[in-house]
Amino acid sequence: MPVTVFFAAGPANWEEYRDPLNTAFAEAGLDVAMSDRADNPLSVDYIVFAPGGIIEDFGPYVNCKAVLNLWAGVERLVTNPTLTQPLARMVDWGLTEGMVEYVVGHVLRHHLGMDAHIHGQDGVWRNSVLPPLARERPVAMLGLGELGQASARALTALNFPVMGWSRSPKTIDSIECHSEEAGLKHVLSRAEIAVLLLPLTDETRDLINAERLAMMPKGAVIINPGRGPLIDDNALLAALDAGQIGHATLDVFRTEPLPADHPFWAHPKVTVTPHIAADTRPSSSSQVIAENIRRGEADEPFLHLVDRSRGY
Structure with a gap:
């Protein structure tokens, strides 16, 4: 049968x-x-x-x-x-490849400072500040499941020093792996770019709150293609307004589609993408x-x- x-x-x-x-x-x-x-x-x-x-x-x-x-x-x-x-x-493999492409694309965008040239077509010759090499830009990968590991390996291949954090200890070649609260503090305190690819559980909800945003280097970038509730929205907006966080690229949200009146849409330091990172x-x-x-x-x-x- x-x-x-x-x-x-x-x-x-x-x-x-x-x-x-x-x-x-x-x-x-x-x-x-x-x-x-x-x-x-x-x-x-x-x-x-x-x-x-x-x-x-x-x-x-x-x-x-x-x-x-x-x-x-x-x-x-x-x-x-x-x-x-x-x-x-x-x-x-299709979902994984799509996520890797999204993560690498946006990490490179922020690493290279591409927005200044894409949006600054005003006759000003902006060549006074050069980005560091990738090897000089620490990246945190929060979440080391299938998607996090694949994205971390792709960034490592481009010479980014990648630090990974997960709820349970992991050992991955070429990636500095951490777990527990002390590990999270260590990773966030060094990360100039943080990528969020954690599952949503009671333990990870609002993981990126005001206290943890304050741990990051001033002007750091957040990229979230994982789950919207991993971030405390109000804390992120406050950190962006204060200049503690330089930019946030967000693909996932607590309510989807993201309501038209949500502050993320109009904020100059936020990029909204409509849950397209990895379909x-x-x-x-x-x-x-x-x-x-x-x-x-x-x-x-x-x-x-x-x-x-x-x-x-």
Whole structure:
């Protein structure tokens, strides 16, 4: 009998993912019956899901072997008390490459001071200040998961001295790794550019607050393509107004889309990008979904399982 897959990620995603998923299932040698409806929850073997999808109660799907998330973030799922099935987050090469390109692009933009020339087309010859070499510009990578490690390695390849911080200790070649509160203070106190790629948990919410912003070198830059609530918005605005933080490039926010009257839009030291740093791409993510279903049917361990106790 075919494997039954319930695509519960919503109508818009269904139109975008139906064909790539069916192609990936065929390439993986899987016999799959997939639908965006589940008339009989007991028959469902796997659920493909995204936050905001069409179900909230996972209880009826008692025979479901795994819930496979299309997003990297799972903070809106791990707190659902009806979700008792194994939960896999999305880690795919397309999403990772997109994030690396965003992070490297904006780090280089701020490192080179490109904004002064892009926005300063006023006849003034601004050649009096040269940026340091990359090796002289310390960068902090807060978060050393798949995306953080990939971005850190790309920056290291450009000779940036990268310091990493994560909740749990890690050892990564060519990256100075830290953990715990003392490690965070050490990293922030040296970082002229800080990139936020942490998961959102109770421990990381408002991690970048007034106290920690004050630890950074005066004029430092914040780049946040991770999760909006990692930053205390009011504290960041105050630090920008005081000149403690030189610029903030933000891709994620507490409320999305970012309300038109939010102070970030009009602030001269803030760049708003509309949650575009790393989108899940149907072609590559469908291959990850297919591989996890293949693994489940072969009684092999699932990829990228979420640790409920840690929230990611």
